[in-house]
Amino acid sequence: MSAQVEPASALASGAPVAPAGPVAGTAFKAVMAIFVAAGVIGFALNVGGANAARAWQAYLVNLLVWLGIAQGGVVMLAAFYLCNGRWAGTTQYRLAETFAGFIPLGFLLFFGLYFGRTLIFPWVLHPIAQKAAWLNTPFLFARDGIGLAIMTVLSLWLVRLSRTKEAAEWQRDSESILLVPNPIRRVAPALAICFAIVYTIIAFDLVMSLAPVWRSTLFGWYFFAGAFWSAAAAMALVAVIMRGLLGGNNAFKNPQVMRDIGLTVFAFSIFWIYLLFAQYIVIWYGDIPVETFFIVVRAYYPPWQALSYAVVILMWMIPFLTLLGVRPKKTPAILGAVALCGVIGIWLERYVLVVPSLSPHTVPFGWVEILVTLGFFGAFVLCSLPGLDRLAASAAREVWVEEHE
Amino acid sequence: MTLGMSAAMEIIGSFADEHLCVRGIEDLHKAQVRNLRVFYPFPSHRIEHAMGKPKSKVRLFVLIGGITGILTALAITIGTSWEWNLVAGGKPIISWPPFIIICFELMILFGGISAVTSFLVNAGLPAFESKSGYQSRFSEDRFGVVVKCDGADSARIEKIESILRNAGAEEVLREAA
Numbered sequence: 001m002s003a004q005v006e007p008a009s010a011l012a013s014g015a016p017v018a019p020a021g022p023v024a025g026t027a028f029k030a031v032m033a034i035f036v037a038a039g040v041i042g043f044a045l046n047v048g049g050a051n052a053a054r055a056w057q058a059y060l061v062n063l064l065v066w067l068g069i070a071q072g073g074v075v076m077l078a079a080f081y082l083c084n085g086r087w088a089g090t091t092q093y094r095l096a097e098t099f100a101g102f103i104p105l106g107f108l109l110f111f112g113l114y115f116g117r118t119l120i121f122p123w124v125l126h127p128i129a130q131k132a133a134w135l136n137t138p139f140l141f142a143r144d145g146i147g148l149a150i151m152t153v154l155s156l157w158l159v160r161l162s163r164t165k166e167a168a169e170w171q172r173d174s175e176s177i178l179l180v181p182n183p184i185r186r187v188a189p190a191l192a193i194c195f196a197i198v199y200t201i202i203a204f205d206l207v208m209s210l211a212p213v214w215r216s217t218l219f220g221w222y223f224f225a226g227a228f229w230s231a232a233a234a235m236a237l238v239a240v241i242m243r244g245l246l247g248g249n250n251a252f253k254n255p256q257v258m259r260d261i262g263l264t265v266f267a268f269s270i271f272w273i274y275l276l277f278a279q280y281i282v283i284w285y286g287d288i289p290v291e292t293f294f295i296v297v298r299a300y301y302p303p304w305q306a307l308s309y310a311v312v313i314l315m316w317m318i319p320f321l322t323l324l325g326v327r328p329k330k331t332p333a334i335l336g337a338v339a340l341c342g343v344i345g346i347w348l349e350r351y352v353l354v355v356p357s358l359s360p361h362t363v364p365f366g367w368v369e370i371l372v373t374l375g376f377f378g379a380f381v382l383c384s385l386p387g388l389d390r391l392a393a394s395a396a397r398e399v400w401v402e403e404h405e
Numbered sequence: 406m407t408l409g410m411s412a413a414m415e416i417i418g419s420f421a422d423e424h425l426c427v428r429g430i431e432d433l434h435k436a437q438v439r440n441l442r443v444f445y446p447f448p449s450h451r452i453e454h455a456m457g458k459p460k461s462k463v464r465l466f467v468l469i470g471g472i473t474g475i476l477t478a479l480a481i482t483i484g485t486s487w488e489w490n491l492v493a494g495g496k497p498i499i500s501w502p503p504f505i506i507i508c509f510e511l512m513i514l515f516g517g518i519s520a521v522t523s524f525l526v527n528a529g530l531p532a533f534e535s536k537s538g539y540q541s542r543f544s545e546d547r548f549g550v551v552v553k554c555d556g557a558d559s560a561r562i563e564k565i566e567s568i569l570r571n572a573g574a575e576e577v578l579r580e581a582a
Contacts, residue, residue, distance in 0.1 A: 277505070284502050287494050 023245065023388045032378040039375010046368045047116070056116035057355050058369045060206065062376035063113070064350045065230070067106035068199075069343075070099040070380070072224075072231025074155040075195045076264075077162060078188040086174035087260045089398045091251040093162055093171050094391040095235050100159045101383035107152045113206075114141055122358070123212045135212060140205050147198035154191040161187060163390070172398075199224035210357035214294045216283070222275040226349060229268040229315070233342030236261045238391070240336030246396050254400040255330040262329030265319055265339060273316040297356050303363045304356050311352055314345030347373070414556035415538050417578045418569035419547050423449055425573035426548035430455040432568045433552065442536065442551040444543035452548075463523050470519025471512045478511035479504065538580065550574070556581070 024032075046055040077096035079085070085092065114137075117124050123135045133139075161167060166181045179185065200220025208219055216222075239261050243252035251257060283291045299308045318341050328334040355364065420426040426445070430452065433441060445452050482504040490498050525531070538551030552565050566577050 281502050281506070285494075287496070 022385075023242075023392045024385055029382065029385070032381045035374045035378025036382065037375075038371050039373075039378065042368060042371025043375065051368050052116075053119045053358065054364045054366075054368045055372065056113075056119045057358060057364070058372035059109075059116065060113065060120055061347070061351050061354050061369075062373055063106060063109055064202075064206065064227075064354070065347050066102060066376050066380045067110075068224075068227030068346070068350075069230045069234045070102035070106060070383075071151060071155065071195065071199070072228040073097065073099045073235065074103065074158060075192060075228055076231050076235065078158060078191045078195075081162075081180050081184050081188040082192065084180070086171060088251055088254070088257045089174070089394075090168050090171045091257075091391070091394045091398050092260075093167075094387070094394040095239060096231075097159050097162060098238055098387035098391050099231070099234065099380070099384045100155055101385075101387055102380050103152050103155050105379060105383055107148045110148055111141070111145065120358075121209060123209060128212050131212060135209055140209075144202060144205055147194075147201055150194055151191075151198050154187060154194060158184070158187045158191055196221075196224060199227060207353050210354060211294055213290055216279050216291070216294075218275060218279050218282075222272075222279060223353075225268070225272050225275050226315075226346060229265075229272050230343065230346035232261075232264040232268050233319075233339045233346065236265050236335055236339035237343060238388070240332045240339065242388075242392060242395055243332055246392060248396065249399045249401070251395040251398040251400055252332075257400075258332060258335060259326060259329045262323050262335050265335070265342065266323040266329070269316050269319040269323075269342070273312070273320075276312075276316075294357075297360045298352055303361070304352060307348060307352050307363065311345055311349045314341045315349060412556045412581060414554055414562065415580045416552045416554065416562060416565050416569070417538050417540070417580060418550040418552075418566075418572075418574035419540070419542070419576045419578075420550065420573060421547060421575050422573065423451060423548060426550060427451050427455045429550050429569055429572035429574060432572050433550070433565070436564065436568055438552060438565060438568075440553050442538060442553075444539055444549040444551070446544055446546060446548070462527055463520060466523035467516050467520045471516035473519075474511035474513070474515030475508045477515065478508040481511075482507050 043055050043059065046052065073096050077093060080093060080096060088095075113120060117137055121135075121137075121140075123131070124137060128135065161181070161184050164181070167184060170176070170178060170180060180188075200223070203220040203223030207223060208214060208216070239252050239258070243250065243258075246252070280295065283295055286292075298304045319338050322328050322334060322338050328338075418429060420429060423445070426443070430441065430443065434455075434457075441456070443452055443456060483499055486498050492498070538549065540547075540549060543549040550569060552569075554561055554565065556562075562579070566579075569577050
């Protein structure tokens with residue numbers, strides 16, 4: 001029986017509602033701050049020494065992962081508006097906005113790559129004559145910087161519009177046939193289109209250019225579809241955590257809402273593997289060394305082979321096989337575990353995309369990578385806390401009223 | 406006289422609203438009236454749920470069709486490759502990457518065909534005669550609940566009629582079956 005998420009008036013129905021205070025306590029914030037400090041110290045201690053290249057690689061991997069999740073969430077927000085999705089009232093919109101706070105920080109952190117450019121981009125020290133017009137330091141940082149600046153402005157603008165009163169009224173009333181408020185109707189499609197363009201360029205510049213002779217036209221799509229999917233997985237994880245944290249009949253207690261969140265994870269996981277396979281089959285058919293070496297080093301020989309298979313298992317096989325049925329999607333423990341696998345998978349995927357280009361025969365993993373990852377994770381969570389508070393307030397207010405069975 | 410009275414009879418309740426119709430079905434079930442037939446103008450999960458219908462068998466046929474499609478695709482691709490060895494670009498004769506595409510396509514094709522076929526068979530389509538109790542407005546904007554019962558049992562007939570009326574039926578008719 002499909003139970004609708006009720007607007008604020010449903011408070012009268014007597015379902016218990018958790019108090020809407022801040023989600024994270026001081027202790028939690030302190031732990032996250034310690035993570036950030038550990039990351040900064042770990043990075044600073046290594047960036048001057050023998051492990052400098054590893055520190056910068058970990059920096060790039062984590063930037064791509066966490067900025068991808070934050071940006072993918074706002075694109076999911078735009079997607080909700082573009083298809084009039086109102087299966088969970090304002091809660092689904094607050095959920096997609098949760099990570100937006102990291103976007104400005106990620107934008108700033110991008111420019112940090114400038115200082116590590118000689119250790120990240122092989123073409124800085126050994127320019128490729130035919131590609132020098134595109135692959136040169138000033139042009140790369142200018143175009144990517146402008147692109148990310150546009151994305152940051154559009155994202156913050158859309159999030160702001162999405163939190164207005166008119167928008168909330170529209171989000172709540174799923175029966176209404178009114179169109180989305182006008183400003184959102186203009187910004188949301190612009191953001192979605194810019195995302196495709198900017199993140200294609202980011203994929204070409206920050207991932208593909210690490211192996212400067214390699215090319216795959218579809219790679220940009222594959223890269224941003226992965227970022228979009230990682231946001232879906234992170235949203236599912238947050239939904240499951242919030243469901244337990246808030247208590248009462250919060251919006252996430254509605255099995256139908258959990259099912260819809262599970263569906264996004266399921267669907268875009270298939271889209272991701274589709275784009276992966278679409279590239280693989282073309283390279284496999286062509287069998288041209290300049291294209292195959294990128295795959296061969298990752299999927300055919302140790303040590304990277306096992307990690308590549310792990311990525312496919314975490315990002316496609318587990319979500320596909322587990323979330324195929326209705327019941328696993330409605331079971332928070334299963335959905336949460338799959339989403340956690342997805343977030344780990346996307347980290348591993350970005351790692352496998354970036355690092356083998358620079359270190360084909362060894363897997364550099366140790367304290368440097370762990371500390372930098374912890375630092376980024378802590379910063380990501382701290383930036384998401386205001387969004388989480390809004391999400392908690394929304395999910396606690398929109399109580400789920402169970403219909404007669 | 407008595408023989409005529411004991412003929413089977415149908416009580417037709419017409420509802421203007423999906424929720425009221427669901428309530429009517431549930432109230433009838435509570436009163437142990439089980440032999441219902443419901444007509445509704447659009448597919449309604451609420452009514453299907455209230456009727457307590459088991460899940461459709463179509464899904465099973467789709468699964469069987471899909472698996473048959475994959476097996477057929479494997480048989481065709483591997484079989485033809487063995488029968489006529491063509492070495493292309495030094496690749497093995499049995500190369501799985503392109504076979505995946507054929508497997509996928511035939512899975513969709515066979516699954517789709519078996520879905521349509523089993524849907525028609527399970528739904529008893531095409532149907533050239535409408536079922537008893539049907540009225541054309543049940544294909545427009547009204548919900549119809551039809552209860553078959555013994556024409557002699559007037560106490561039961563009245564009880565069913567009052568249940569339907571109390572649930573919100575806008576009209577309750579008797580009709581000889």
